[in-house]
Amino acid sequence: MTATPFVRLEGLTRRFEGGGGVTGLTLSIDRNEIVALLGPSGSGKTTTLRLLAGFESPDSGRIVVDGEDVAAMPPVVRRFGMVFQHYALFPHLDVGGNIAFGLDGRRLTKAERDRRVREALAAVDLVGTERRAVAELSGGQQQRVALARALAPEPRVLLLDEPLSNLDPSLRERTRRELRTLIRRIGITTVLVTHEQEEAFDLADRIALLNRGLLEQWGPPEELYHTPASPFVATFIGRATPVPAEVVGIEGGVGLVRLSPGAEPLRVPVGDWPRGPLTLYARPEAFHLAAAGAAPLTGEIVERRFLGATALLVVRVGAAEVEVLAPYDSGAPGTTVGLVPTGRGLFLFPEQR
Numbered sequence: 001m002t003a004t005p006f007v008r009l010e011g012l013t014r015r016f017e018g019g020g021g022v023t024g025l026t027l028s029i030d031r032n033e034i035v036a037l038l039g040p041s042g043s044g045k046t047t048t049l050r051l052l053a054g055f056e057s058p059d060s061g062r063i064v065v066d067g068e069d070v071a072a073m074p075p076v077v078r079r080f081g082m083v084f085q086h087y088a089l090f091p092h093l094d095v096g097g098n099i100a101f102g103l104d105g106r107r108l109t110k111a112e113r114d115r116r117v118r119e120a121l122a123a124v125d126l127v128g129t130e131r132r133a134v135a136e137l138s139g140g141q142q143q144r145v146a147l148a149r150a151l152a153p154e155p156r157v158l159l160l161d162e163p164l165s166n167l168d169p170s171l172r173e174r175t176r177r178e179l180r181t182l183i184r185r186i187g188i189t190t191v192l193v194t195h196e197q198e199e200a201f202d203l204a205d206r207i208a209l210l211n212r213g214l215l216e217q218w219g220p221p222e223e224l225y226h227t228p229a230s231p232f233v234a235t236f237i238g239r240a241t242p243v244p245a246e247v248v249g250i251e252g253g254v255g256l257v258r259l260s261p262g263a264e265p266l267r268v269p270v271g272d273w274p275r276g277p278l279t280l281y282a283r284p285e286a287f288h289l290a291a292a293g294a295a296p297l298t299g300e301i302v303e304r305r306f307l308g309a310t311a312l313l314v315v316r317v318g319a320a321e322v323e324v325l326a327p328y329d330s331g332a333p334g335t336t337v338g339l340v341p342t343g344r345g346l347f348l349f350p351e352q353r
Contacts, residue, residue, distance in 0.1 A: 004067075006031035006189050007052075007157060012061035014047055015213075021047050022213045025061070029206075034183060034190045036204035038197060040236070043210040045193045046161065052191060053159055054078050065156060076105070078157075081150030081188075085162040087142055089134045095121070095145055096130030102149040120148035123186055125178075139167045140175040147179070151186065158183070160192035164199060176202055197237055209233055231349045234281045240347065244320045245280040247348070255348045260318025264296045266341055270348045279352070283345030284312060284325035295338025301331050315339060 005028035015021040022044035029035050037045035050056040052063060054075035063071040070078045081102075089098050099117045108116070121127050124144040134142060143163065150158060163179065164172045180203050183190050194200050200207050201221040209216045209224060209232075217229040228234035231242075248265055249256040255270035257280050268280065292298050302321065303314035306328060313324045315337060324339065331337055 008064040010062040013059045032187045033205045036200035036207045037193045038200045039210035044213040049193045081155035081158045083146045083150050083160045087146040099149045102152050116152045120152040124148045158188045158190040240281040243280045243282050268346045277351040278348045281347045284323045286345035287339040290338035290340045292336045292338045295340045297339040301335045
């Protein structure tokens with residue numbers, strides 16, 4: 001990571017009369033870093049992208065790019081490339097015409113314009129397609145044409161708005177791999193909006209998880225998954241369910257948690273929370289199955305969901321129910337099983353009110 005961020009959002013705020021927007025958003029993005037803005041509908045991720053692009057003006061705050069505040073600048077002056085959700089390709093233009101359209105107003109010679117088109121096509125592995133009709137291309141190829149059009153003006157930052165949502169699921173994973181490879185090879189600072197955590201995990205170096213216009217957590221995908229900062233992060237990233245439990249003590253930043261009367265307390269990191277009631281959240285990998293008599297916890301399988309190579313079991317332990325990821329043939333509802341903590345996937349948070 002570089003000492004000085006290439007892009008910095010400082011206290012960025014944009015609110016709308018009907019609700020929505022972002023409040024006080026601060027992020028630092030390094031040169032050539034890929035960042036995902038992730039969150040549910042209405043979280044503020046699209047507003048943030050539009051503020052970056054210059055399609056919206058902030059109520060307050062700064063957008064600093066390479067040391068220059070661009071918040072008051074029109075989009076064309078910012079030198080950002082944009083790939084829209086539905087690509088916005090022109091069906092009456094061929095591939096080369098679509099890419100050249102992004103160069104309008106640049107006062108380029110025809111030779112320079114043609115060179116930019118050829119280089120943009122080479123960057124996305126579509127050399128020789130200049131004269132092909134857009135309708136002849138597959139969804140993945142159209143996505144690459146849209147990317148080439150955004151790259152042709154040689155932008156400082158690439159913005160992607162739900163870049164893969166227009167593709168069939170079977171094509172999405174392959175195109176995601178291609179997109180990641182292309183961006184890494186080109187080497188450009190990239191900000192993408194997505195509501196798919198798998199897409200964010202696969203593409204991004206860091207993720208900004210937004211909720212109701214506020215930044216819930218900012219960091220690498222592994223950090224959001226393994227050390228969530230709030231119940232929202234724990235339940236939105238991966239799976240985590242609240243589990244009724246008794247916190248019987250706290251020792252040096254570790255909570256002692258009992259799932260059922262008489263059971264051996266579990267040791268769970270508690271963080272620096274203020275005093276008050278705490279709620280336990282458990283991921284499916286927090287426990288593994290064992291023989292009922294050879295485990296610190298005993299429960300009954302009450303539900304089984306087939307996931308292919310694995311199954312998701314709901315196990316009742318006293319008054320609590322926990323989800324457990326297990327081999328696909330691991331027991332049926334009504335079976336008594338033992339649960340052994342794995343030492344990961346358990347979190348304590350203050351009770352939500």
